Amino acid sequence: MTIVARVILSGPQTTVQDAGRGGMRHLGVPLSGAADQISLALSNAALGNPWDAPALECTLGGLVLEFTEQTEFALGGAEMTAALNDTPLSLYDPISVSAGDRLKLGQARVGMRCYIAIAGGIAGSDFLGSVSTHLPARLGGVDGRALSAGDHIIAGSLQIGQTVDVPTYLRTTMSHDWFLRTLPGPEYENFSDEARRCLFSQNFSADRRGDRMGIRLSGKTIEPPDLPPMKSSAVFPGTIQCPPDGAPFLLLSDAQTLGGYPRIAQLIDADLPLAGQIRPGDRVWFLETTTEAARQITMQRMAYIDATLPGFKFA
Secondary structure (H helix, E strand, O other): OOEEEEEEEEOOEEEEEOOOOOOOHHHOOOOOOOOOHHHHHHHHHOOOOOOOOOEEEEEOEOEEEEEOOOEEEEEEEEEEEEEEOOEEOOOOOOEEEOOOOEEEEEEEEEEEEEEEEEOOOEOOOOEOOEOOOEHHHOEOOEOOEOOOOOOEEEEOOOOOOOOOOOOHHHOOOOOOEEEEEEEEOOOHHHOOHHHHHHHHOOOEEEEEEEEOOEEEEEOOOOOOOOOOOOOOEEOOOOEEEOOOOOOOEEEOOOOOOEEOOOEEEEEOHHHHHHHOOOOOOOEEEEEEOOHHHHHHHHHHHHHHHOOOOOOOOOO
16 A cells, blocks of 8 residues: 555545446446546546546645655646646646645636546545445545545556547536537426426526535526426436426436436436536536437547547446
8 A cells, every 4th residue: 555645635525536336326326436537537548547547536626735655647627727846737747746746726717626647546445346435425435535634645556558648629628608418308298398498598507506416507497397296216417307496406426316306308428527517607508409419429429539548438
């Protein structure tokens, strides 16, 4: 066990995340994992790590690490000021450090989450094949919680391959305006024509009441359908639920596996990483698409990704 860094300041929320616990929702196990899997994968690729190697996910910045061993790291995701010993850093570049060096992340300017990958990955508490931190159930990572000042970052032992010069066109484009493509949800046809128009004819604002489980969206309210009380039914990251107050709720990576609110829409796979970068106050537009169009979009996206991230797959 090699300690490679010590947490000086943890920021609002920093956790250990990898690709998550896929394929287990039928057993009641949420996905968890990086909210923006593309940024996680590209940060790892810059170091030669496997794309799904565990890394740190820092929400809104404010993280300060002091390295205790010689290693390399790379940053990706949200745009924020970053410096090593007061020397400014760029995203997706491998950076060599020695014991005593300090990494400081300022406040994110655009985007919500930054990823700090370390050569060989990061060790954490394994649960069902993943060390991703799931905060609601206190699983994985460091005792199932967000990092605190004084915590140690322990190096993983993953094999390092060839580093990648990360192309700009693969990076998640950060913005304060997000256009997310959707397919109809299971209860879509139960909503009125006016409710469906409301979803697609306005921009919503991301509420401050949001976390890795999901984002509450404010705007013109969407009237829920007049249905008998629903049985709890399957939900996924990217599901858009409509609670009785009419403010839609966009589920993210830590989302529960079952929910009882009508599901009006579902984000397409290719746009899920974008949702993980929405911050409070950002504007969100939903766009209608079809199953065939969503399939084509994902295939085209994967055609670009495969050369840089072998084995990558959307959650």
